[in-house]
Amino acid sequence: MKIAAIALNTFREAVRDRILYTILVFALLLIGASVILATLSIGQEGKIVKDLGLASSSLFGTFIAIFLGIGLVSKEIERRTIYAIVAKPIYRFQFLLGKYIGLVLTLLVTVGVMALLVAGLAFAVDGHWTPGLLLAAALDFLVLMIVTAVAILFSTFSTPTLSAMFTLAVFVIGRLSGDLRLFAEQFAGPGLRQVLEGMYLILPDLSRFQIGPQVVHGLPLGRADVLVAVAYGLAYTLFLLLVAIGIFERRDFK
Amino acid sequence: MEPVIEIRGLCKDFRVGFWRRRTRILHALTLTVYRGEIFGYLGPNGAGKTTTIKLLTGLILPTAGSARLLGRDLTRISAKQQIGFLPENPYFYDYLTGREFLDLCGRLFGLAASVRRERMARLLRLTQLEEAADRQLRKYSKGMLQRLGLAQALINDPRLVILDEPMSGLDPLGRKAMRDVILQLKAEGRTIFFSSHILPDVEVLCDRIGILVGGRLRDVGRLEEILKTHTDSIELTLQRVSPALLTFLRDLAQVPPLEQPDGVLVRLADEARLDLALRAAMAAGARVMGVVPQRVTLEEHFLREVQGSTP
Numbered sequence: 001m002k003i004a005a006i007a008l009n010t011f012r013e014a015v016r017d018r019i020l021y022t023i024l025v026f027a028l029l030l031i032g033a034s035v036i037l038a039t040l041s042i043g044q045e046g047k048i049v050k051d052l053g054l055a056s057s058s059l060f061g062t063f064i065a066i067f068l069g070i071g072l073v074s075k076e077i078e079r080r081t082i083y084a085i086v087a088k089p090i091y092r093f094q095f096l097l098g099k100y101i102g103l104v105l106t107l108l109v110t111v112g113v114m115a116l117l118v119a120g121l122a123f124a125v126d127g128h129w130t131p132g133l134l135l136a137a138a139l140d141f142l143v144l145m146i147v148t149a150v151a152i153l154f155s156t157f158s159t160p161t162l163s164a165m166f167t168l169a170v171f172v173i174g175r176l177s178g179d180l181r182l183f184a185e186q187f188a189g190p191g192l193r194q195v196l197e198g199m200y201l202i203l204p205d206l207s208r209f210q211i212g213p214q215v216v217h218g219l220p221l222g223r224a225d226v227l228v229a230v231a232y233g234l235a236y237t238l239f240l241l242l243v244a245i246g247i248f249e250r251r252d253f254k
Numbered sequence: 255m256e257p258v259i260e261i262r263g264l265c266k267d268f269r270v271g272f273w274r275r276r277t278r279i280l281h282a283l284t285l286t287v288y289r290g291e292i293f294g295y296l297g298p299n300g301a302g303k304t305t306t307i308k309l310l311t312g313l314i315l316p317t318a319g320s321a322r323l324l325g326r327d328l329t330r331i332s333a334k335q336q337i338g339f340l341p342e343n344p345y346f347y348d349y350l351t352g353r354e355f356l357d358l359c360g361r362l363f364g365l366a367a368s369v370r371r372e373r374m375a376r377l378l379r380l381t382q383l384e385e386a387a388d389r390q391l392r393k394y395s396k397g398m399l400q401r402l403g404l405a406q407a408l409i410n411d412p413r414l415v416i417l418d419e420p421m422s423g424l425d426p427l428g429r430k431a432m433r434d435v436i437l438q439l440k441a442e443g444r445t446i447f448f449s450s451h452i453l454p455d456v457e458v459l460c461d462r463i464g465i466l467v468g469g470r471l472r473d474v475g476r477l478e479e480i481l482k483t484h485t486d487s488i489e490l491t492l493q494r495v496s497p498a499l500l501t502f503l504r505d506l507a508q509v510p511p512l513e514q515p516d517g518v519l520v521r522l523a524d525e526a527r528l529d530l531a532l533r534a535a536m537a538a539g540a541r542v543m544g545v546v547p548q549r550v551t552l553e554e555h556f557l558r559e560v561q562g563s564t565p
Contacts, residue, residue, distance in 0.1 A: 005361035009347065016349040083341040084406060087311035088362040089334040252314040254268070 002090050003098040010102020014068055024110055027060035031117050046126040047216050053118030054212045061111045065144045068152025070163035072099045077253055093245045100152050106109045107144050132215035139209040142233035146204050147171055149240035156248045178207035204236050258414050258445040260289040264319035265303055272394040278303050281469045287447055292440050294456040295449040297466035298560050301447040304342055307418045311339050338412035342419045344546035348392035352383055352402050375407035397428045415439055417448035421455050457552045465559050472559050481549050488528050491543040492535050493517040499538040506531055517543050
C-alpha cells in the first residue's frame with residue numbers, strides 16, 4: 001500500500017514531466033520514419049521496420065531509464081522533498097522500491113506504446129503478425145529494468161551527473177560483455193583474463209537479452225536461452241536493488 | 255507527567271571538508287518533553303536544532319545515545335505513526351496539487367480513503383487553502399507552502415507535533431495564524447516541539463524552552479523560571495513623597511530616584527529592598543502608583559547565553 005503510493009507518485013511525476021514526452025515523440029517519429037526508409041529497400045521492408053523500430057524503442061527506453069533513474073533518489077534529497085516523506089511511518093526500503101516500481105511502470109507504458117507501434121507498422125508492411133517482436137520488446141524491457149536498478153543504485157549515493165556517467169558506462173560495457181568474455185577466453189594473458197572475467201561476473205551481461213536479430217530474420221529462438229535470460233535479468237535486478245537498499249538504509253539526509 | 259520525548263545522551267557526528275574530518279554537531283543531548291507542553295527549542299544558526307529534529311524524525315541516524323518518542327524507540331517505524339512533522343522551509347513535490355500531496359501523505363500513514371477525505375477537507379479549511387487545493391504546488395507562495403506543510407503534519411491526527419522553524423518566512427498575519435494553530439493544538443491536548451529564531455513568538459507560546467548553543471544544551475526550564483532568575487530590577491513609582499522618605503529611598507535604590515511629573519521613580523535591586531521601601535512609603539503616607547519588575551526579555555537572556563559561550 002505504501003510502496004504503491006510512492007510508485008504512483010513517481011509515475012505521476014514522470015508523466016507530468018516534459019522530458020518524457022520529448023523523448024517519446026522523438027522515438028515515435030523515428031519508428032514512423034522507418035517506414036519511409038523501408039520503401040527504399042526492395043523485399044526487405046518488414047525487416048527494416050522491425051530492426052529500426054526495435055532499436056529505437058530500446059535506445060529511447062534506455063534514455064528514459066537513465067535520465068529519470070539517476071534523479072530518483074538524489075533529486076529527492078537535493079530538493080529536500082524526501083524530508084516530509086521519510087519522517088512518516090514508511091521504511092526506507094519501501095520508499096526505494098516505490099520509486100523503482102514507479103519508474104518501471106513509466107517505462108512499461110512508454111516502451112509498450114513504442115512496441116505496439118512497431119508491431120502495428122510491421123503488420124501493415126508484412127501483412128501478418130510477428131509475435132516474436134513483442135517477446136524481443138519484453139526482453140529489451142528486462143534490460144531497462146536492470147539499467148533502472150543500476151541508475152537508482154548510483155542515485156542513492158552519487159550526484160545525478162556522476163550517476164548518469166556510471167550508468168551509461170555500465171550499460172555500454174554490459175552490452176559488450178559477451179565480447180568481453182570472448183576476448184578474455186581467446187586473447188588475454190592469465191592476469192588480464194582474471195580481471196576481465198571478474199568484470200564479466202560483476203557487470204550485467206546485457207547481450208543475453210538481444211534476440212532482435214533472430215526475430216527480425218525469422219531464425220529459431222532457443223526457449224531455454226530466453227528463460228535463462230529472464231531468470232538472470234530478474235535475479236540481477238533483485239541483487240542491485242538489495243545493494244541500493246543497503247546503502248540507502250544507512251544514508252543521512254543532510 | 256507523561257514524557258513524550260525522552261532524549262538520552264544523543265550525539266551526532268558529521269564528516270566535513272575535503273578530508274572528511276569527523277565533527278561533533280550534537281553533544282550528548284539529554285532532554286525530556288512532557289505531554290501537553292509547548293516546548294520551544296532555541297539556538298543560533300548552526301547550533302544543532304535542525305540536526306536534533308532530523309534525528310527525532312529519522313532523517314539522520316544517531317552516532318550515539320538514544321531517544322524515545324511516545325514511549326517507543328526512535329528507530330521503530332511505529333513511533334512515527336503518532337508524529338506530525340513540518341520541515342524547515344518545506345519543499346514538496348511541485349508537480350502535485352495541494353490535495354494530491356495531502357492524499358499521498360495520508361496514504362503513507364495508512365489512512366483509509368474516507369478518513370483521508372474528511373481530514374483533508376478539515377485541514378484545508380484550517381490552513382485556508384481550500385481555494386488553492388487543486389492548484390499545482392509550483393504555483394504556491396512561500397506562506398502557502400508553509401501552511402500546506404502544517405496541514406500534512408496534522409493529517410495523521412498526531413499526538414506529538416514537531417515543527418522546524420514554523421514561523422520563518424511568514425508575514426505578520428501568517429505568524430499570527432501559525433501561533434493560533436499551535437495554541438489550538440495544545441488546547442486539543444497535543445504536545446508541540448518547535449524550533450524557532452523568532453523569540454517574541456516563543457515568549458508568547460512556550461511553556462518550557464531549551465537553549466542550544468554549539469551543539470550543547472545550555473539552559474532548559476519553564477520560561478518564567480528562567481527569566482525570573484534573571485530579573486534585573488524592580489521599578490517603584492510613588493506620589494506624595496516627603497523629603498525624609500526621599501533620602502531613605504536614595505540610600506536604598508540602585509540609582510538616584512527620578513522625580514517625574516507623575517511621581518518619583520525608584521529602581522530597586524531585589525524584592526527585599528522593595529519590601530523595605532514599600533513599608534517606609536506606607537509609614538510616610540506616600541501613595542504607591544506602581545510596582546513593575548524589570549524582567550529581562552527572552553531576547554536579552556538568549557543573547558547573554560549565546561554570547562557567553564563564544565570563546
